[in-house]
Amino acid sequence: MKFLFEEKIKDLVGKISSKYASKKDEHLSSYYGMVASPFNLQNTCWQMGNIAENNIMKMINGEITPTPEDIYKYSSHSLIRIYPFGLRFNSSNFNPIPMLQCGCQLVSLNTQNVDVYYVMMQGLFEKNRNCGYAKKKDFKRQD
Numbered sequence: 001m002k003f004l005f006e007e008k009i010k011d012l013v014g015k016i017s018s019k020y021a022s023k024k025d026e027h028l029s030s031y032y033g034m035v036a037s038p039f040n041l042q043n044t045c046w047q048m049g050n051i052a053e054n055n056i057m058k059m060i061n062g063e064i065t066p067t068p069e070d071i072y073k074y075s076s077h078s079l080i081r082i083y084p085f086g087l088r089f090n091s092s093n094f095n096p097i098p099m100l101q102c103g104c105q106l107v108s109l110n111t112q113n114v115d116v117y118y119v120m121m122q123g124l125f126e127k128n129r130n131c132g133y134a135k136k137k138d139f140k141r142q143d
Contacts, residue, residue, distance in 0.1 A: 041066055041074055048079040048106075053094045056082055060098050068102050075103030082107045093117040103136075 039049035051059075058064045059071060066074075074080065082099045091112035097120070099107050109118055124134050 039080070041070055043074070043078055045077050048081055049074065050081050050083065051104075052085050053082055053099075054085045056099055056102075056104070057094075060102060072103040075105065079106060080104040084108060084110055096121060 037043060037047045037049065039051045039055075040047075043049055055064070056071075059066060060068050062068075071080065080103070082096070082104050084094065088110065091110040093109045093113070093115050095117055096107040096109065107121070109121060111118065125132070128134055
């Protein structure tokens, strides 16, 4: 079963990179079902919550709802993507650690400048041989 799935993905990648790139492929939708949507605690498992860095910091600091505990519970069944605040004109980065500690899975950083936070995230992924993800601690993966 695993090999059949891999073959289908290879076929789809070949189609996308060829002349079919502009056409909708019926089979592609069965593999990519994630929908990006504004953050809402009632989102379903296929909806990824998007939060700007300034809003997540307000949530973490208790200035606005939901609470860090709510964010952590939400992240157990859905993805949360944090993106840089839109007015970061100098392409600087924010500290991603509080977001990761709350369970946020995708923390986007600006790659134009290599600063301490960018290097910190690189180090996090180097622990796992740069494979593209960092495994959560065991206690964070338990129900």
